[in-house]
Amino acid sequence: MNISRVHSFSATIQYKGTNYNGWQIQNGQAGKTIQGEINYALKKITKSELIHTIGSGRTDAGVHALGQVIRMDLPFMIEPIGLQRALNALIPADIRILEVKKIDESFHPIYNAKWKEYIYCFSTSTIISPFDRELVAQYPYEIDIAAMKNGGRLFLGKHDFCNFSCTGTEVKSTIREIFEFSLEPINGGHPWINLASSGATANYYLFRIRGSGFLKQMVRLIVGALFNLGRGKIKETDIAAALVAPYGVKKVGFVADPEGLYLAEVHY
């Protein structure tokens, strides 16, 4: 870009990923992206093509965000509050800009992140409330939650996650550090829906994981491995082996459905 000086902003954004092909603009791929919608709005606001955006992480098709952080470079200064309002007026209602801040040009939403937290919400019910169907993954099997909690401990610490990432993505290193995780039952659904509805919203669980960074589909592959563990299809030793073995070891997981996954928070 031929800009003598850029004006940089960060934004915290929330989106329901159901109708999008993920955060990042995909060259040649069909489907709308969150970044595509935001870039389109920024070009309208600035009446310029000289805009640039970077997200703190790609989220895949159907994956949601509660606190995605992005950087926006514009060719001139705009008041942050005015920029937030203008964006929210122009982008679809399933993407909301929660906050805009003026930032230093040196800020990078990926490299400056200290940790990221993802949550994965799933239900073991055979019936999911129609109001939650796009926001909760359904895994309608008898699973041993205690075994999954025990197995989750294996991921803590620094590991080579090459066996827990989608192939075909180029990264410098597949080593990541997991700081914390939890798996707990949670009351499902909207409060006003629970009040009147039947038992259709029971048996929800929330998996949280906080780490230095995550490879492509890493959280969903970890959840898939824990699902397999919870059903007795694999043992803890299989997960432990996959965490030390070189790339190509027997698959211990599968890519769990996207609708339960949320990029919850990025911490700087």
Add this chain to the structure above:
Amino acid sequence: MNISRVHSFSATIQYKGTNYNGWQIQNGQAGKTIQGEINYALKKITKSELIHTIGSGRTDAGVHALGQVIRMDLPFMIEPIGLQRALNALIPADIRILEVKKIDESFHPIYNAKWKEYIYCFSTSTIISPFDRELVAQYPYEIDIAAMKNGGRLFLGKHDFCNFSCTGTEVKSTIREIFEFSLEPINGGHPWINLASSGATANYYLFRIRGSGFLKQMVRLIVGALFNLGRGKIKETDIAAALVAPYGVKKVGFVADPEGLYLAEVHY
């Protein structure tokens, strides 16, 4: 229909109305309907055109149901639990059959109802969480909730609601009785979304109304009148006048947006 004997069932169903043109099949009108989806599935299950369904009430385009009750007439007997499972396997995930019961042929879901309850969920926030956008009506104004609660009392009891119904529908009588209502603040959003998100889900309110029956768009016109009252655009005396005046009095309300409305319960 030329059926020597029908086998009748009732079903309690839940649906997210966003993608539907209401409950009832509309001849000549575009758009999918909930009834259309259920009839289609029943014809597949019975391999017969000799099926018939009746809902306890039409819900308009975009309106939801937590406990719509319907009657289904089939040409032969099916176990209720098997019928429920077969229906849930064939209909879209935004409609769920919560329960199926064998019923007497005399049961009529409209005429046998003792009361119905609707809820209307709205937010006064300027930003609505992307996860709630289709489930909550946005009314981003400063409103006097106490004044609305006081005004709501005027609707209690038996009244001619001709000025609170959509014109063009033929009904024998426009007299209905309201038994109860409430208007309270409520914690918005899904519990797991609240945990991590910003203040975007604040300022939710829940309006409940229970009555002998409701005319077309009656709840939304009542809510619209209360919104006008809450903003000081009309006075309590305007509502009182509309409840005693013949059809055609000055409009006190407007048809509030459909996405906040839920048919919550039908009691027999």
